[in-house]
Amino acid sequence: MNLARQLYQLQELDIEIDSDEQALKQVTNQLGESRAVLEAQAKLQSEQQHLEELKHQQRSAEWEIDDIATRIATAEETLFSGRVKNPKELASLQQEVEMFKARRGQLEEQALGIIDQVEQSEAAVAGISGELKTLTADWRRQQKQLADEMKKLKAALADLKQKWQLLSAEIEPETVEFYQQLRKGKGTAVARVEQGICRGCRISLPTTDLQRARGTNLVHCSSCGRILFLA
Numbered sequence: 276m277n278l279a280r281q282l283y284q285l286q287e288l289d290i291e292i293d294s295d296e297q298a299l300k301q302v303t304n305q306l307g308e309s310r311a312v313l314e315a316q317a318k319l320q321s322e323q324q325h326l327e328e329l330k331h332q333q334r335s336a337e338w339e340i341d342d343i344a345t346r347i348a349t350a351e352e353t354l355f356s357g358r359v360k361n362p363k364e365l366a367s368l369q370q371e372v373e374m375f376k377a378r379r380g381q382l383e384e385q386a387l388g389i390i391d392q393v394e395q396s397e398a399a400v401a402g403i404s405g406e407l408k409t410l411t412a413d414w415r416r417q418q419k420q421l422a423d424e425m426k427k428l429k430a431a432l433a434d435l436k437q438k439w440q441l442l443s444a445e446i447e448p449e450t451v452e453f454y455q456q457l458r459k460g461k462g463t464a465v466a467r468v469e470q471g472i473c474r475g476c477r478i479s480l481p482t483t484d485l486q487r488a489r490g491t492n493l494v495h496c497s498s499c500g501r502i503l504f505l506a
């Protein structure tokens with residue numbers, strides 16, 4: 276086989292290997308924890324904590340309301356029992372009942388406000404939980420796809436590298452080394468020649484170069500220095 280053709284094929288393999296390695300790197304970067312899932316988890320935790328605090332406030336307010344109701348009942352019972360005859364004492368007792376009732380009114384209003392907040396927080400917790408569930412399911416699906424993709428890429432790369440080994444084994448090691456250096460420097464080491472033009476630099480090649488390139492020796496483009504390959 277023509278040496279330029281062998282090197283061109285080696286280059287085709289190298290291009291594919293580079294592309295698959297790039298893809299593998301991207302897949303690897305995407306594997307792992309999801310920022311969106313972690314953020315939703317943190318948000319849920321914080322909202323659940325907020326809800327617990329609100330429920331605690333609600334229980335405290337309810338206990339206080341119960342307590343004050345007992346005090347009102349006791350005071351009213353004394354007030355209407357007929358046991359207290361002193362008008363001054365009766366008036367003071369009456370005042371106490373009024374004060375307790377006003378306080379109860381305040382507490383009940385507060386409790387309603389807290390219940391409102393509890394309901395809002397419960398709705399928020401339900402919303403975030405749903406969101407988290409969807410995000411987690413999406414993430415699992417994505418991770419599964421990535422893992423499959425990774426497996427495919429690794430298999431493809433192993434195959435390509437084996438082909439590269441086989442092909443390069445047919446070429447002089449110095450030539451392979453030379454090709455690799457050229458590729459490192461120019462990105463492309465072997466340029467196709469189409470209609471007398473070097474595809475590496477798009478210059479029209481002299482007829483003598485074209486004739487030499489048909490032979491077995493490697494011929495370089497006089498303009499860009501790449502190895503010429505006549506398809």
Ligand SMILES: [Zn+2]
Binds near residue numbers: 473474497501
């Ligand atoms: Zn050229």
